[in-house]
Amino acid sequence: MVGDKKKPPTLDVTAAAAETTSSHATLTQSSDRVTLSHPSGASATILLYGATVISWTAHxxxxxxLSTASALDGSKAVRGGIPLVFPVFGPPQAGTAAEKLPQHGFARTTRWELLGRTEGESAGEANICVDFGLNAQSLDEETRAKWGGAFGLIYSVTLTSSTxxxxxxxxNAGQGDSAAFDFNVLFHTYLHVPDVxxxxxxxxxxxxxxxxxxxxTEHTESNETLRITAQTDRIYRSAPDELSIVDATADNKPVFTVSKVGLKDVVIWNPWADGAGKIADWEPKDGYQQMICVEAGSVAAWQTLEAGATWEGGVVHKAHL
Structure with a gap:
């Protein structure tokens, strides 16, 4: 696993639900998922399959x-929530180390190990964090053969009252000069909005x-604010570390703030009616009107990680009242 100096005690995941409570927060776990509950009433639920966040409530x-037709039983990637993209974004390109992998890689379709929980404070309020782990031994034999890289991942989800x-x-857990590998990473976040x-x-x-x-094709964004009026699928390169999503009909009242660290790009995606109609597990079909994907990641170019090196990146989503 990834450097264990920050690894919390391993949690035992059994078929029977278990609950861990403190003065700050509650962690409830079952055989296939973990739910974090904050004293404010905020909560987050994460499947062990793909370490996919399938619910985040605040305010x-x-x-x-989350699509109402999405499979939550581990049979396929989740449609909605926050699927994880690693080690490749989109269909793999021929001639790359990831060329034999499925679109968006294997992180979102592999069961992760539940490592443990930690608690603390940020901005004067309590938070609760849960960590998940994935390495080459977690992969099925076929996927491990296709990828070949010796790697370790730790994925952390931290909840506060509004973030x-x-x-x-x-x-990179490999050894020697030939052990370097390239990767993409993306947090494929489907944000819920009242009206896109x-x-x-x-x-x-x-x-x-x-x-x-x-x-x-390459373009330059010329709009002061981006409005979604049709099918949209864009990779914005070298994006700023903070973006805001506002209600343009209510004096630009903030809806979400998205702040990223260590991630170079942002993908903006909405399939619109023509795209949603072609996605089998997209329900309701008009659900594109209540979502926008603002996805922080490093996908426009490969990240290269040398043997023994570690990379870290993340994103904070803040929900406004």
Whole structure:
């Protein structure tokens, strides 16, 4: 596993639900998921399959969009929530180390080990964090043969009254000069919004982006605020460390703030009606009107990790009242 100086005590996951309570928060676990509960009423639920966050509530409402047809039984990647993309984004390119892997890699379709929980304070309030681990031994034999890299991942999910932080630590556990590997990483976050037609995204003006709906051609964002009015699938390169999602019909009232660390890019995605209709596990079909994917990651270029080296990156999502 990744450097164990920060690894918390391992939690025993059994078929019977278990609960751990402190003065700050509660962690409830069962055979397939973990739920964090904050004294404020905020909560987060994470499946062990893919370490996928499938629910985040704050201020009394759900903040993530999840398809009602999404499989939550470990049979396929979850449609919605926060799936994890590693070690490749999109269909793998021929000639790369990841060329034999499925689209978006294996992190979102592999069962992770539950490592443990920690608690602390941030900005004067309590938080609760749960850590998950994944390494080469966690993969099935076929996937391990296709990837070949000796790696370790620690994924941390931290909850406060109004924020959800997701952080990934990647370690190259190989030895020797030939053990270096390249990877992409992305937090594929489906944010729930009341009406996508009314929101705007600030912070992208002037950035270069590749538009996947136009054959990955390169463009420069010329809008002060980005409005979603059609199918959108863009990779904004070298994006600022903070973006805001606002209600454009209510004096730009903040809805979400997305703050990233160690991540270079942001993907903005909404399939719109034409795209949603082609996705088998997308329900309801008009659900694209209540979601926007603002995905922090490093995907426009490969991250190279030398043997024995460690990389770390993450994102904090803040939900506003």
């Amino acid at each position: 009394g409402r759900e903040q993530l969009w 959800l932080e997701t952080k990934m630590v990647v370690q 037609n009314k929101i705007a995204i600030n912070g992208l003006n002037g950035l270069t982006y590749n538009d996947k709906t136009l054959g990955l």
